[in-house]
Amino acid sequence: MGGFLAAIFWVYSIVDCAVQPQTRHRGVSKGIWIAIVALVPVIGGILWFTLGRRRANDDGGAIRIVAPDDDPQFLRSISKSEQDARIRRLEEELARLDDETDDGPASDSTAPDARP
Structure with missing residues (x-):
């Protein structure tokens, strides 16, 4: 065995x-x-x-690609006012999208071509 x-x-x-x-x-x-x-x-x-065998997380000094939101250097380069303006734009867009989905599609009974 x-x-x-x-x-x-x-x-x-x-x-x-x-x-x-x-x-x-x-x-x-x-x-x-x-x-x-x-x-x-x-x-x-x-x-x-x-x-x-090198482990998957042991990159041996290889270049790592980091998303901008996770990159401290990128986040430091953005000013507070730019961050606030971006957040405001995203909130407005989210509110607009939210309003569009709240209205919803028209029901079939009010449609002009609805049949009894």
């Missing part, structure tokens, strides 16, 4: 190492990691998951 589980882990480690993009490999290149995992079955897999 232990040998079967070790074989499953070994195959899973090789596949995981092979399908990860190059940017998710730490230390050495993707080909070398695949060789390590394939040639040293269980220990290679353990090394891959503990040392070689």
